[in-house]
Amino acid sequence: MYLYNSADVIITPTPYSKSLLESYDLNKEIYPISNGVDVAQFNPTSKQINEFTQQFHISEEDKLVISVGWLFERKGFDTFVEVAREMPRVKFMWFGDVRLSNPTSKIKKLLKELPENLILPGYVSGDIIKGAYGRADVFFFPSREETEGIVVLEALACKTQILLRDIPAFDPWMQDRVNCYKGKTNQDFIDYINKIINHELPSTIEEGCKVAKERDLLLIGKQLKEVYEKVESL
Structure with a gap:
């Protein structure tokens, strides 16, 4: 104070x-x-996307859901793991330094029991993370509390389809079914991811990119x- x-x-x-x-x-x-956000920088090229897919062996057929951040419960890492476990045919990747996240006992337990379809590459920057944003079918950010969420701005600039937890930090600038999708429960997230990857929902990417350009x-x-x-x- x-x-x-x-x-x-x-x-x-x-x-x-x-x-x-x-x-x-x-x-x-x-x-x-x-x-x-630097909109000019967060604009994935084909080269960056190819480098990412080659490094992590992501095929054209793979459906890919990513997130970026510390491995905290506050960031919703536990939710991300639980959702991945329920969707074994979809690849999930969470980018963030495991050791520096100083995981709690709950997160440590989750790390020992990760589903096979969840990859933890650690901290990744530069061309590779831009390629990940560019290749992902969904940027899933289940954070429980934010002031803004810089990685959300990065994903918006990269024209990634966004799925957020419905929390006050994203009101009013992130609007459900306009520039993103929002859910509250694990089942909400599972349903949205399924519908997005199966092209059963309208894309909010272009409206989302406008949000990044305004910032x-x-x-x-x-x-x-x-x-x-x-x-x-x-």
């Missing part, structure tokens, strides 16, 4: 995180400005500049 009250203004990524800060009665101007770093830089200039004039 001392740090917040020492500031002239506060910048936070989303309307949701702004509402949390407002509940603290800080008496500070709070600006919701996205962390942003391109060049635009975010201009928004930040305006706030900094206001602070200078105080």
